[in-house]
Amino acid sequence: MSQLLAEVLSNNLFAEDHFRIRLLAPEIAGKVLPGQFVMLRKPDEFEPFLPRAYSIHNISNSGSKNEPAAIEILYKVVGRMTRLLETIKPGQRLSVWGPLGHAFTTGGVKKAALVAGGIGIAPFLFLAKTLRRQGVDTLYLFFGACAKEHLVGLGEFEELGVEVHPATEDGSCGHKGFVTEMFGQKLTGLAEKEFRVYGCGPHPMLARLAAICKSRGLSCEVSLEAMMACGIGACQGCAQAVLDESNTGFHYELVCKDGPVFDAARIKWTS
Known part of the structure; x- marks a missing residue:
């Protein structure tokens, strides 16, 4: 650091x-x-x-x-x-x-889908460029926002050759509704073992994304948002419940130190 x-x-x-x-x-x-x-x-x-x-x-x-x-x-x-x-x-x-913090896993990825909600788009331009440099040629972006004015930076992803699928809650651009609804509908043909899903956005969106990926057998990593005062684990203010290996219990890890990127299957999601 x-x-x-x-x-x-x-x-x-x-x-x-x-x-x-x-x-x-x-x-x-x-x-x-x-x-x-x-x-x-x-x-x-x-x-x-x-x-x-x-x-x-x-x-x-x-x-x-x-x-x-x-x-x-x-x-x-x-x-x-x-x-x-x-x-x-x-x-x-x-x-x-x-x-x-810990970064997204990019090694060994052959195909990838980036699923963003609102300002959750922030880390994905850097990620998309990195995946492209590593030879990932099949890359999708599913991006949801309240309205088209908040679908920022779509052109930059298109210039990278990313297949972009927008969604807006008011229907002003792309799919009308939540981005996870659109992602679930378009998954047909994408549920392959080598397909990696990355998510960033509001907690409820990520919980739904994790459930979809689990049901389809897709590997999914999510970047969690949390309030933090130090960024190095000293304040203990960004604790996140994470499932134990047995999936019968849970413990707490820190979003700043152990995340912000987690395997979605490890998170103890709450409704």
């Missing part, structure tokens, strides 16, 4: 209420894996006092060297920290530490 003051290279409106901030952080960009996250805090602000966790949306090169140097974070303006981030200008600095 690296801890640094990272210069803000850009902070642009990406879609309605969604911004993408780019930070110069070669120490992190050079070793981060898809699904890992960083903690962010504005060093001269005490409101909010605690840092916030953000998935790595993308990495990019900066300057003349053809090496990863910058990390990109996709965020939606919903609370105090994101309202503060919205005001950050290029040249300012943010306290950043990471990369943190």
Whole structure:
């Protein structure tokens, strides 16, 4: 893990209420894996006092060297920290530490489906690019949101050759209803042993996704969202119930330290 003051290279409106901030952080960009996250805090602000966790949306090169140097974070303006981030200008600095947590498993994947709900799309651009570089040529994105204005970044996935399936609750784009409904309907022909499913989004969505994958015999990894104050397991504030190996009992693991990516079959899902 690296801890640094990272210069803000850009902070642009990406879609309605969604911004993408780019930070110069070669120490992190050079070793981060898809699904890992960083903690962010504005060093001269005490409101909010605690840092916030953000998935790595993308990495990019900066300057003349053809090496990863910058990390990109996709965020939606919903609370105090994101309202503060919205005001950050290029040249300012943010306290950043990471990369943190366990990443998605990408080795040995032949075909993959990414299932995202809302801002759960954030880690999937980095994941899709990584899978493409590893030779995965069959790649689907199932992306659900309240309305079409919140289906952010679809074009970037299409440019990668990802087959995109949108869903909106109001029917303004793609399937009308929940993304898990659409995913379940389109699974015919996809339920093959080598097919890997990745999910990120609200807890109820992930619980339903896990149930669908279990019923179809599909391997599924999910990235969980949780409030956390440290990102390294010290505060014990992001405990998640996880099934024991016997599946007859459970214990607690930490989303920041043991996750945020878990095998969906290990999670003790609640209704």
